[in-house]
Amino acid sequence: MLKEACAENIQMWLDGMNRFNATPEFGTTRILFTKPELENRSYVKDEMKKLGLVVTEDAIGNIYGTLKGTDMESKPVWTGSHIDTVPNAGKFDGMAGVVCGMEALRLIKESGVEHKRDLTVIVYTSEEPTRFSLGCLGSRAMAGAMTLEDTKHIHDKSGRSLYEKLEELSYDLSKFSEIKREKGDVYATVELHIEQNSQLEKKKLPIGIVKKICAPSNYLVEVTGCQSHAGGTDMDDRRDAYAASCEMALALEKIAKECGSEYNTATIGCVKVIPDAANVIPGKCIFTVDIRDCNMDTKQETIRAFKEAFGKIADKREVKLSITEENNDEPLTCNKKIVSLLEETSSELGLACTELISGPFHDSLFVGKFAPTAMIFVPSKGGISHSPEEWTDYEEVAKGADVLANTLLKLANMEEEL
Numbered sequence: 001m002l003k004e005a006c007a008e009n010i011q012m013w014l015d016g017m018n019r020f021n022a023t024p025e026f027g028t029t030r031i032l033f034t035k036p037e038l039e040n041r042s043y044v045k046d047e048m049k050k051l052g053l054v055v056t057e058d059a060i061g062n063i064y065g066t067l068k069g070t071d072m073e074s075k076p077v078w079t080g081s082h083i084d085t086v087p088n089a090g091k092f093d094g095m096a097g098v099v100c101g102m103e104a105l106r107l108i109k110e111s112g113v114e115h116k117r118d119l120t121v122i123v124y125t126s127e128e129p130t131r132f133s134l135g136c137l138g139s140r141a142m143a144g145a146m147t148l149e150d151t152k153h154i155h156d157k158s159g160r161s162l163y164e165k166l167e168e169l170s171y172d173l174s175k176f177s178e179i180k181r182e183k184g185d186v187y188a189t190v191e192l193h194i195e196q197n198s199q200l201e202k203k204k205l206p207i208g209i210v211k212k213i214c215a216p217s218n219y220l221v222e223v224t225g226c227q228s229h230a231g232g233t234d235m236d237d238r239r240d241a242y243a244a245s246c247e248m249a250l251a252l253e254k255i256a257k258e259c260g261s262e263y264n265t266a267t268i269g270c271v272k273v274i275p276d277a278a279n280v281i282p283g284k285c286i287f288t289v290d291i292r293d294c295n296m297d298t299k300q301e302t303i304r305a306f307k308e309a310f311g312k313i314a315d316k317r318e319v320k321l322s323i324t325e326e327n328n329d330e331p332l333t334c335n336k337k338i339v340s341l342l343e344e345t346s347s348e349l350g351l352a353c354t355e356l357i358s359g360p361f362h363d364s365l366f367v368g369k370f371a372p373t374a375m376i377f378v379p380s381k382g383g384i385s386h387s388p389e390e391w392t393d394y395e396e397v398a399k400g401a402d403v404l405a406n407t408l409l410k411l412a413n414m415e416e417e418l
């Protein structure tokens with residue numbers, strides 16, 4: 001076993017990153033390619049260099065800090081997470097994974113134990129969708145799910161495309177195709193993240209091992225009825241787009257609750273009522289549908305069922321319905337051998353653990369498309385995240401770093417196929 005991870009180091013790096021923050025008065029806000037985010041990138045690269053890691057950056061800004069192994073021919077082992085945040089977030093979501101990766105590599109380097117494979121801690125560009133309304137930009141490009149052409153069609157609120165922003169920051173876009181990884185390029189990856197749920201806290205367990213990561217399917221629904229005077233239209237003569245949408249929302253909730261998946265959710269998070277006036281029957285209602293599931297079959301069944309139910313409601317209420325699919329992503333089943341290895345390592349360290357399903361998705365969802373992948377969760381106080389209240393004790397983060405470091409070292413000397 002390696003020496004224990006140092007909670008002071010973890011705190012130092014988390015606080016170090018937290019200096020780069022657009023809203024120090026209320027939580028942490030660090031949005032992709034804004035001043036604090038760019039400054040934080042420099043800070044992290046400097047800290048990686050201080051650890052003796054070889055630091056590189058690719059054409060979309062994924063940062064790689066590598067501890068060289070003894071066998072140049074062997075495929076590398078990766079860890080890492082993200083350093084961008086949603087507005088008014090906490091200082092752990094994403095950052096904990098980067099910091100634990102750095103601490104793990106420090107422990108391995110200082111132990112002097114030989115490792116065959118390169119070990120790399122990665123900062124994935126923009127896991128949060130805050131700036132470009134699309135998350136996991138860096139890992140998505142690695143998985144080949146976002147091309148250079150695609151970057152021209154992704155815009156921020158000011159209308160600037162990701163392509164233009166990357167060009168402005170002098171990223172070498174002629175090397176964009178090099179970001180993409182093929183199956184077999186990476187031996188294994190392990191990402192540490194805060195749980196963003198309260199299961200570990202409730203069970204009083206320090207470590208969660210992720211066995212499945214849910215993937216989202218997103219839809220834009222438009223319901224068109226008949227706009228008319230609220231006082232002048234009989235209740236029986238109405239074609240109220242909002243009332244129809246409400247019935248659809250309840251139908252969706254019922255379908256999701258009865259779907260029988262191991263873990264699934266369905267959410268209508270965004271609703272626009274038109275014309276949005278107190279004395280007018282809504283003529284149009286536009287809303288989003290977000291469906292997540294850890295199994296593709298039950299997810300497809302939920303999608304089929306909600307489309308059918310919405311159609312029936314629309315017919316009954318004589319409103320027009322249009323459903324546009326934005327994405328329908330495949331959930332990830334984590335690599336069983338890495339999951340077992342993480343459980344074995346936790347038990348060797350005397351840390352009790354449990355297998356969990358991740359409802360939120362992470363960069364690992366995309367990295368898992370080309371590399372054997374698993375994740376470690378550490379407890380989130382009260383299950384709260386994406387909030388200034390987000391908290392995990394530094395000692396708890398350090399326990400996660402211990403599991404991470406020892407597992408990475410094992411993987412770095414492993415030969416068998418995962």
Ligand SMILES: [Zn+2]
Nearest residue numbers: 093094127362
């Ligand atoms: Zn995150």
